[in-house]
Amino acid sequence: MSTIPQEVLDIAEGIRSMRIRGAGKIARSAAEALRIAAEKYQGEREPSVFRRYMAKVADTLIETRPTAVSLPNAVMYVMQAVFRQTSDFDELRRGVVDAANRFIEDSLNAVKRIAEFGSKRIRENSVILTHCHSTAAVSVITEAYKQGRVVKVYSTETRPFYQGRITTRQLLENGVPVVQIPDSAVRYIMHEVDQVVIGADTITSNGAVVNKVGTSQVALAAHEARVRVFVAAETYKFSPMTVIGELVPIEFRDPTEVVPREWLEKHKNVRVLNPSFDVTPPEYVDAIITEVGVIPPQAAIMVLTERLGWAIDKIKQAGLTKLRFEDLVED
Amino acid sequence: MSELSKHGFAPRATGSELLMDLLNESLKVAGGRDCRGLVRFLKEKYLLYARERPGSAGLFNTIRSILNYIRENGCTGVREFVEGFRDRYDKALWAASEVMAKRVVDGDVVMTNSNSVAVRRLFEILVRNKVKFSVYVLESRPGMEGLVLADYLDKLGVETYLVVDSAARFFMKNVDKVVSGAEAVAVNGAIVSKVGTSLMALAASEARVRFFAIAPTLKISLETIYGELVKLPEGDWRLLMDEETRRAMPEKYTARAPLYDVTPPNMVDGIATELGLYPPQSIPILVKTIYGTYPPQLKPLDTLFAELLGGG
Numbered sequence: 001m002s003t004i005p006q007e008v009l010d011i012a013e014g015i016r017s018m019r020i021r022g023a024g025k026i027a028r029s030a031a032e033a034l035r036i037a038a039e040k041y042q043g044e045r046e047p048s049v050f051r052r053y054m055a056k057v058a059d060t061l062i063e064t065r066p067t068a069v070s071l072p073n074a075v076m077y078v079m080q081a082v083f084r085q086t087s088d089f090d091e092l093r094r095g096v097v098d099a100a101n102r103f104i105e106d107s108l109n110a111v112k113r114i115a116e117f118g119s120k121r122i123r124e125n126s127v128i129l130t131h132c133h134s135t136a137a138v139s140v141i142t143e144a145y146k147q148g149r150v151v152k153v154y155s156t157e158t159r160p161f162y163q164g165r166i167t168t169r170q171l172l173e174n175g176v177p178v179v180q181i182p183d184s185a186v187r188y189i190m191h192e193v194d195q196v197v198i199g200a201d202t203i204t205s206n207g208a209v210v211n212k213v214g215t216s217q218v219a220l221a222a223h224e225a226r227v228r229v230f231v232a233a234e235t236y237k238f239s240p241m242t243v244i245g246e247l248v249p250i251e252f253r254d255p256t257e258v259v260p261r262e263w264l265e266k267h268k269n270v271r272v273l274n275p276s277f278d279v280t281p282p283e284y285v286d287a288i289i290t291e292v293g294v295i296p297p298q299a300a301i302m303v304l305t306e307r308l309g310w311a312i313d314k315i316k317q318a319g320l321t322k323l324r325f326e327d328l329v330e331d
Numbered sequence: 332m333s334e335l336s337k338h339g340f341a342p343r344a345t346g347s348e349l350l351m352d353l354l355n356e357s358l359k360v361a362g363g364r365d366c367r368g369l370v371r372f373l374k375e376k377y378l379l380y381a382r383e384r385p386g387s388a389g390l391f392n393t394i395r396s397i398l399n400y401i402r403e404n405g406c407t408g409v410r411e412f413v414e415g416f417r418d419r420y421d422k423a424l425w426a427a428s429e430v431m432a433k434r435v436v437d438g439d440v441v442m443t444n445s446n447s448v449a450v451r452r453l454f455e456i457l458v459r460n461k462v463k464f465s466v467y468v469l470e471s472r473p474g475m476e477g478l479v480l481a482d483y484l485d486k487l488g489v490e491t492y493l494v495v496d497s498a499a500r501f502f503m504k505n506v507d508k509v510v511s512g513a514e515a516v517a518v519n520g521a522i523v524s525k526v527g528t529s530l531m532a533l534a535a536s537e538a539r540v541r542f543f544a545i546a547p548t549l550k551i552s553l554e555t556i557y558g559e560l561v562k563l564p565e566g567d568w569r570l571l572m573d574e575e576t577r578r579a580m581p582e583k584y585t586a587r588a589p590l591y592d593v594t595p596p597n598m599v600d601g602i603a604t605e606l607g608l609y610p611p612q613s614i615p616i617l618v619k620t621i622y623g624t625y626p627p628q629l630k631p632l633d634t635l636f637a638e639l640l641g642g643g
Contacts, residue, residue, distance in 0.1 A: 156497075157472070157571065158497070159470065159472065159495040159496065159497060160495055165580065168580075168581075168584060169580070169581055169584075172581045172583050172584065173581075178585075179585050179586060179587055180568070180571070180584070180585070180586040180587075181586065181587050181588070181589075182472040182473050182496070182526070182527075182571060182588055183472065183495065183496045183497045183527075184444075184469075184471065184472055184473075184496040184525075184526050184527025184530060185526050185527070185587070185588070185589050185592070186530055187529045187530040187533060187592060188526055188529065188530075188563075188589050188592040189587075189589075212497075213495070213497045213498050213501055214495075214496075214497025214498070216500050216501070217497065217499060217500040217530055217533075217534055220500060220533060220534060220537060221530060221533060224533060258470070258493065258494075258495060259335070259478065259493070260334040260335065262334075263335070263478070266485075267481060267482060267485040267491075268485070269484065269485045269488055269489060269490060269491055270481045270482075270484070270485050270491045270492070270493050271491070271492050271493070272492075272493045272494070273492050273493070273494050273498070273502070274494075274495070275498055275501055278497075278498070278500065278501045
């Protein structure tokens with residue numbers, strides 16, 4: 001069998017070592033790696049042999065970051081083309097390259113389209129609240145501001161890491177008037193707010209939004225005040241694993257992100273718990289804005305079956321943890 | 332703790348601590364026979380609190396009580412009055428915490444924020460009564476007084492979990508009861524407390540976790556009977572970071588850091604006072620019990636000062 005090109009291995013290593021970071025970049029790099037692998041394939045011009053080779057590349061890529069959602073999504077999107085029924089090798093290879101290119105292009109355009117769709121949902125003279133930092137959310141807000149509909153933005157600090165300061169900085173660079181508030185002031189400020197715009201780390205099959213801790217109480221306070229909540233998320237953030245009931249793991253990070261080490265050592269009866277994410281139930285989300293359109297959160301399952309239906313079938317058969325593309329190849 | 336000051340760690344005196352300071356200082360000023368000096372001192376404090384702690388009802392009620400005493404009795408016995416007042420407040424605070432302590436049972440997980448004296452006393456009573464409990468403490472920005480409370484709980488030997496303010500809803504499903512102190516209680520039973528309290532109460536209400544406030548009746552804001560809103564002071568970026576961090580931020584960076592928020596009565600299951608556990612809607616009954624009539628006859632503090640200081 002043909003060996004995996006060095007360029008592809010370099011990308012895999014880049015993802016593993018976190019030189020390549022961010023959900024979008026990881027996904028595009030993985031698709032690119034698959035494209036390169038297909039283009040540089042030197043082996044037998046026989047679909048089943050080619051499939052076996054591509055499956056090996058796919059497995060290598062997926063193993064680099066087992067918990068990220070965007071990575072398997074990108075790989076599955078491209079692999080769908082690899083497993084298409086055809087006996088024509090050239091056609092098969094062309095299909096794979098096209099799928100990879102389409103994924104990369106869609107992903108690059110996604111934020112632009114999300115900004116375009118999302119900005120339409122912002123009404124005149126809006127005061128917007130956002131939590132943490134999301135490129136998609138910042139783009140929606142900036143686009144709506146350019147269209148003259150945003151008066152002010154409240155951005156939460158987002159402890160422990162203060163990603164809200166990044167949001168504030170970016171919005172200021174885009175000329176958008178923004179005021180930072182502590183996370184505790186979300187309900188206090190909510191009566192001034194017209195709309196909440198946030199990003200997402202993962203969207204589950206039932207439309208729940210997994211995002212930076214605090215998001216769910218922002219949404220709760222918005223819901224109480226009848227303020228609309230919009231989630232800006234590319235479709236590669238939708239998790240096919242959740243279709244088979246898998247829970248999205250919530251990472252607990254180091255306590256020293258919250259208090260200094262000396263403080264911890266002095267207080268032996270105190271444990272600092274530092275969850276990264278929380279889960280916002282779909283009933284607190286008015287719409288999810290994706291690059292394929294605005295959907296109610298309950299339609300997340302449709303995005304998943306439309307975009308990743310093939311992958312979901314395979315996951316149903318094998319379970320994601322055991323899913324190896326090599327096992328899917330039939331001779 | 333220079334590392335912490337980078338994050339704006341700067342605990343403020345709690346309402347009860349300020350109140351005790353006010354009474355102790357009043358005793359010093361009232362040392363001689365000079366009653367006018369005391370009134371002038373109280374006026375200075377009144378103007379200061381109106382600026383910096385406009386929400387701290389206990390302070391204004393205390394000033395009003397001392398002025399009313401002087402108005403009715405002159406200067407005779409004012410020292411004894413203030414001393415008695417101080418002891419009564421201290422007892423009331425303990426009694427309110429005792430009432431709350433009865434609602435915490437073995438195995439309970441309690442969530443709280445900030446660093447209220449009443450809540451500290453609750454924990455002290457529970458430890459004394461050998462109740463087994465654990466506590467989730469919110470960091471409580473701005474100020475991060477949650478760290479001071481966690482330090483206090485650590486010394487009491489209580490199993491404590493310190494979490495960021497954003498994680499209140501995340502952990503709420505592990506919690507049995509939420510408890511907060513109070514800067515003021517409005518006549519409709521709304522609780523003015525450290526900012527974030529209302530968000531914590533909302534998360535509790537959503538999860539059907541009971542929310543209690545501990546507040547001696549001195550914290551009932553009588554002005555709210557006549558429609559006054561409790562004023563809520565705000566700070567800026569200085570409460571959220573140090574100068575060096577600010578310099579690294581864009582020049583146009585601005586921040587609003589509210590210090591208090593209002594928890595509406597529908598999210599409050601009970602207010603623990605020295606007279607017992609009251610539903611928030613029953614504050615008028617409490618006021619009538621204490622002041623004899625409802626609404627109570629209330630002279631504005633400005634009028635009282637003008638009367639006693641002769642227009643000055």
